[in-house]
Amino acid sequence: MKRVRRPRKADKKRVAEAEVWDDEVEEPQEEADAEPDETGWKTSTAHLAGIARLVRVGVWALIASGPALGVMALLGSSGAVHAAPKPIAAPSPGSQVGPAGFAQLFVTAFLEAGQGTERDLAPYYPGPVALAAKPGTRTATRSTVIASREVQAGYWSITVASDVTVQDDKGKPKRLGVQYFRVGIQAIGTTGAGGAATSAKAVTGYSATSLPAQVAAPAAITPGALAYQSERGSSSADPSVDTARGFLSAYLTGAAALDRYTSPGLNLQAISPAPYSAVQVTGVRDDAAQSVQQKVPADGAELHQLVQVQATDQAGSAVSLSYALTLKSRAGRWEVASVDDAPAISPSSAPSVAPQPTPSPDATTAKPSPSNS
Template sequence: MKSLIRRRPAGPEDTVPEDGQDWAVDSRPEDVGGWSSGAQANTSALLRWCAWALLILGPLLAVAALVAAPSGTGTPVAPAPPAPSTAGSQGSAGFAVLFVDAYLRAGEGDQEQLAAYYPDATVIRLEGEPGRRTGQQLTVVRLRQTSPGIWSVTVAARVRESGTSAAPTPKRTSAGRQQEAAPVPPAERLRYFQVPVATTVTGGTSGYVALSMPAEVAAPPRVTSPELLYGPQRPAAPTDPRTQAVTEFLTAYLTGRAGDIDRYLAPGTRITPISPAPYTGIAVDHLAVEGERGGEATTTVPADGTRLRLLVSLRATGSDTVRRPLAYALTLTARAGRWEIAELDGAPTPAPAPLATTASAAPTN
C-alpha cells in the first residue's frame, strides 16, 4: 500500500535533517474516512464562489425581469375567442334524419319508438294510424350550431300521405247502380322540419338526443344565381372547331365510342370515362363561351397555348331511347391547330367581381 504523507509537529525526539526537511514520511498504514483535508478545502472554496455568484447575479436578474415585464399602462390584449367546434355535426345531422323519418311514420301507440330519440315523447299524445304518412328522400338542408354541443338541423322530406280522413263518395252509373269511387292517389309535398340535437362525448363515444319534437318550418330562401363567366347560350354550330372538340370528347366519355378518350385530351390531362357507358349517343345543342357576347361564327383555332372555358348543353340518349339533358363545364386549350380538353371543371366558373371604385371628392378651398 502506498504510504500516506502526513505533516506533524516536531517533537523532542525528532531531529531535523541536515538538508532542512521539516516533514517526515509515515509508513504506518492508516484508514482515512470521508473527505481529505484537501478536498474539504476545495469544497469550501467552491461554496464561497457560488455564494458570491448568487449575490452578484441576484440583482442583475431582478433588473432583467423588470425590463422584460410588459408595461402596466398598455392596453391589455384580450385572448381570441375559441373557434366554434364542428365536432358532432355529422352525427347530429344523421340523428335528425332518423328522428324525422320515425316522426313522420309514427301514429297512435308509437310513443316508445320516438322516445329512442326524444325521451319525453312517452307522454306525448299521438293520433292516426301508424305508417299512414311517410317521408321519402330525407336530406339535411341546413345545419348550424346554436350553443356549445347544440345543433339545429333542418331536414327536408318529401312527405306522402296514403289516404284521407273522409271516405270517398260512390258514384252512380247511368243504370242507377252505385260504382265504387277510385282510390285517392297519395298526396306528396316537400316539407321541412327543424330538430334541435344535443351531442356529448362519453368514454370516447359520441351520444345524441333530441331536445324537443320536430318543428315544421318554411323552406329555406332561394338565393339568386351568381353571374357566370360565359357568354349567352347559342346553338352549337357543326362547323365550329369547339363544337367538334367537345362532341368527340363527350361521345367517348359518355358512350365509350369515338375511340380512345386520351386522343382528345391535352398533354398531362387525365380523365377516366364512365364505365359501363350509360348512354348510346349524344347531341350537343348549345355552347356558352368565355368572353363571347355575340353569335358570330368561328371556324379557326387560335395560337397554341390559348385556353378557353365554356359551358356545354347536350342531350344524351339512354338505352330506352329517351334523351336526357346534361351540362358540362370544360376548359379547352389550343394545340397544333385544334382544340383539346384541358380540364373537366367541377362547376361553372362565376364571373369576377367588379372592382369597387370610389370617387375622390374635389378639394375645397
C-alpha cells in the same frame, strides 16, 4: 539533525507574487502637509497608492464574481421563459355528421308515426308523446339535411327537408311536396361525433330534446348571370364545339380514348361502366368575344364552355345533362383542359332573392256569379 523542507514551485510563485505586490504598494511617502491642488483637495503619493489598491481589489473581485453573475443571469432568463403564459389552444368545432344523421332518421320516423305507434319515437325522443294522426298517413319518400348549427358545445339545431306524401281516406297517395322540419339534438362523445368530450374513450350518444318543428322553406333566389355570353349552337363547323362533342361522347359512352381530346397531363377517366350508348350536343355557349369562332387561336389561349347534351341510356331513354368545360389551344387545335366543378359566374353579377309567387284565389272561397232570373 533537523530536516529542512525545500520550497515547492507553487510556494516560490506565491512568494514572488507577494514581493511584486509589496513593491507596487510600498511607494515613498510624502509629507502630510502637501500643497493643495487647484480644487482645494490635498493629494499625495500615499493617497494615490490607496486609491490604486482599491481599484485593483475591485477589478479582481469583479473577475472572480463573473461566473456567479453569469449563472444568476442564466437562471433569471430561464425563470422568465418559464413564467411566460402558454397559449391556450382553441377548442375544435364539433362535427355535424352524427347529429345530422340522427335528426334525419328522427324526422322520417316522426312523419310515419301515429296514434298507437308513439313508442317508435322512443329511440329518438324519450319524452311523452301523444299523436292524433293515423299511422302511415304521411311518409317521407326522401329526406336530407339542409342546415345545421351548433347552439352550444354538444347541442345542435338541425333542419331536415323531406319530400312528404300523404294518403287520403281511400288510401290514395298525394304528394304534398318538400316540407322542412327543425329539431334540437344533444350529442355526447368526442367532437368528431358532435359532442364535447376530450377523451377518445367517451361514449357516443344522441337524443332529441323535443318533437320536430315545421318551419318555412329557405328563400328562393335568382342566380347570377353566367359568364358564357356567346351562343355557338351545335354546329360541328366550330372547332371548339367539335372538340366538346368528341370528348363528351368518349367520357359518357366509352366509344373512344379520352386522350384524343384532352390536354397532356390531364388525369381524367371515362365513366365505367358507360351509362349511355349515344350523346348528342344540343347547345354550346362560351365566353369568347367573337360572334363566330371558326379558327383556333395561338397556343395557350383559353375558352370556357357550357355544353348541353342529350344522352341516351342503355334502355333507350333520353337524359339531359350540362357540362362546364375549359378548353386550351395547342398545335392548331382545341383540347379539354378540365371539367369544371361548376359553371362560371359573371364577376359583375350576384344572386338575388326571387319574388314570391302570388297565390291564386281558392275556388271554394270565390263568390258565385249572380244567376240570371
